[in-house]
Amino acid sequence: MVALENVSRRFPMDHQFVSALDGISLSLDAGEFVAAAGPSGSGKSTLLNLIGCIDQPTSGSIRIDEVETRRLSPAQLSELRRRKIGFVFQTFNLIPVFTAFENVEYPLLLQRVAGPERRARTREALESVGLGARAGHRPDLLSGGERQRVAVARAIVHRPALVLADEPTANLDTNNATQLIDLMRALNRQLGVTFLFATHDQRLLDHADRVIRLCDGRIVTDSTKETGNENLSFARL
Amino acid sequence: MRTFLSLAFRNIFRSRRRTLMMLLVVAGGVSALLLAGGYFSYIFWGFRETTIRNGVGHLQIFNARYFDHDETRVLENGLVGFDGVRKMAEATPHVTGVAPRIEFYGMVSNGQKSGTYMGTAVVPAAERKMHFVPDILKGRWFNLQGSESEVIVGAGLARSMNVKPGDGLTLLAVTADGALNGIDVDVVGIITTHFKELDDRLLQMTLPAAQRLLQTDRVTKLVVGLDNTDNTKAVRAVLTARLAGSEPRVILKDWQELSPMYKQIVLMFGGILAFMGVIIFFMVVMSSSNTMMMAMFERTREVGTMLAMGTPRGWVVTLFVLEGVLTGVLGAAAGLLAGNGIAAILNRAHIQLPPPPGNSTGFPLRIFHVPEYMVLASILVVLTLAAASIPPAWRASRLKVVEALSHV
Numbered sequence: 001m002v003a004l005e006n007v008s009r010r011f012p013m014d015h016q017f018v019s020a021l022d023g024i025s026l027s028l029d030a031g032e033f034v035a036a037a038g039p040s041g042s043g044k045s046t047l048l049n050l051i052g053c054i055d056q057p058t059s060g061s062i063r064i065d066e067v068e069t070r071r072l073s074p075a076q077l078s079e080l081r082r083r084k085i086g087f088v089f090q091t092f093n094l095i096p097v098f099t100a101f102e103n104v105e106y107p108l109l110l111q112r113v114a115g116p117e118r119r120a121r122t123r124e125a126l127e128s129v130g131l132g133a134r135a136g137h138r139p140d141l142l143s144g145g146e147r148q149r150v151a152v153a154r155a156i157v158h159r160p161a162l163v164l165a166d167e168p169t170a171n172l173d174t175n176n177a178t179q180l181i182d183l184m185r186a187l188n189r190q191l192g193v194t195f196l197f198a199t200h201d202q203r204l205l206d207h208a209d210r211v212i213r214l215c216d217g218r219i220v221t222d223s224t225k226e227t228g229n230e231n232l233s234f235a236r237l
Numbered sequence: 238m239r240t241f242l243s244l245a246f247r248n249i250f251r252s253r254r255r256t257l258m259m260l261l262v263v264a265g266g267v268s269a270l271l272l273a274g275g276y277f278s279y280i281f282w283g284f285r286e287t288t289i290r291n292g293v294g295h296l297q298i299f300n301a302r303y304f305d306h307d308e309t310r311v312l313e314n315g316l317v318g319f320d321g322v323r324k325m326a327e328a329t330p331h332v333t334g335v336a337p338r339i340e341f342y343g344m345v346s347n348g349q350k351s352g353t354y355m356g357t358a359v360v361p362a363a364e365r366k367m368h369f370v371p372d373i374l375k376g377r378w379f380n381l382q383g384s385e386s387e388v389i390v391g392a393g394l395a396r397s398m399n400v401k402p403g404d405g406l407t408l409l410a411v412t413a414d415g416a417l418n419g420i421d422v423d424v425v426g427i428i429t430t431h432f433k434e435l436d437d438r439l440l441q442m443t444l445p446a447a448q449r450l451l452q453t454d455r456v457t458k459l460v461v462g463l464d465n466t467d468n469t470k471a472v473r474a475v476l477t478a479r480l481a482g483s484e485p486r487v488i489l490k491d492w493q494e495l496s497p498m499y500k501q502i503v504l505m506f507g508g509i510l511a512f513m514g515v516i517i518f519f520m521v522v523m524s525s526s527n528t529m530m531m532a533m534f535e536r537t538r539e540v541g542t543m544l545a546m547g548t549p550r551g552w553v554v555t556l557f558v559l560e561g562v563l564t565g566v567l568g569a570a571a572g573l574l575a576g577n578g579i580a581a582i583l584n585r586a587h588i589q590l591p592p593p594p595g596n597s598t599g600f601p602l603r604i605f606h607v608p609e610y611m612v613l614a615s616i617l618v619v620l621t622l623a624a625a626s627i628p629p630a631w632r633a634s635r636l637k638v639v640e641a642l643s644h645v
Contacts (some may be wrong), residue, residue: 082547
């Protein structure tokens, strides 16, 4: 579903370029539950930004459902994100003046889903994250865990193929983090949505089907839980 | 769209203090325009009605030669045998009366001192019917029949001749034949037109007395009064058609043509109002665009999130412009309330203003509630706020998503 081929991303800094990702190649299949791990500055967030089409690689190719993203215009990229990708952010990033219901409803509004269907799907998404009773609350009246669950509901309500979560448990306590991990895992299995999250939370890594470890912008290991096989990218280089 | 409208509305009230300050600026601008516009409208109205009531009337009928040919003798280009014309005019809808008048000049003396006067001969009953009675300061105006020996003098002329009601004066004038004639008259009243230059020279007498003094049966013009000044244009059109084939041949002039000063005053005050509008426009633009830019910076991460979720950039522009428009609508509503409220309070306060240049008396402060200005001021601020929201809207829509998401 997602294929990266020799992707690099460099940023200009003090008259020189810093490489955030350096020749990454990987693929994600539908329904995978994948973690990108690594220390700060390893390139996890940059990887998510590139796959999420909110940033463009300096070189290399990214294909989502066989579509080469570098060939798309900004409007087409926007359309791609709207239809196929859901985002969960570390700091929740809910619209503060919207209620939980309206926040979750927003992606469907962007897709111009008709009113009754939109409301039904919003209710369904909120119930799927256990927040049906909190639909009318604004984010400032919700706990951190509840906010992140609203963010997850917002990310899956439009039935995207891929959900990208950047450090989703970083601002949560253990209890809420565990609940969120279980929730994402359940949604992954139930809806068949691919989850890719950047994290260094071991609890989350323990639940991942596949862990891609990054260091200095390169894939160090790419291992799956079932096989325990590790694809040592460094070894290939 | 409804959700976007709701989002825009709620965004306005995120920072209540800031929004309140912005609304105060906008409402202040609207109310300032309303108060200035309402006051100027009162000035226009007052000047217009004073001009008309001081004797100009709504329309005047002259001999067709009056404006094209100089008179070598008094009333050479006056109206003669005007009864048919007068009756035709009187029969026209909205006409409240037609008054023949003579305007002439002469010398006046109190036995010790002489001066010039500007005479107006009137038919008291006709003038009274049209409410063209000037403001009496002392004594009275003419009786309905009007004695031939009675005169009314302007306040300035009375002061200059040192006369009061009951005193006598001698009037001299050149007759229609070019001879000099004189009559003794009694002052029965002192009036004001509120224009100092007029008050210094004005002398009114009855039409038969003036015709006796000038030795003529002609009049200078017929003054037509209407029930409402707004009907002037329509009545003029009807009268022009009706009088087209009349004898003697006549020409019509309306009060605006006969009072070019009115047009100049309206133009001058209109310019002041437009200048005020421009100042308020820039004041609102500067303060609101700064406020909206601050609001945009505070919401950078949120805008980044919206863009990341696939919100079209055009929608982001629309959202910010909507916020500007809504702020404009709220500001306009507050400004309308404040402006009309202040106007009502000032109107009830009975504040007396000093006489303007060239006038002899002060006048009350009044502010009209003018619907046209309310609509114009509201449209102006709504458009201004919409324009002021474009730079932050454009900037928000151009944000790089990754940078916006990491904005602190």
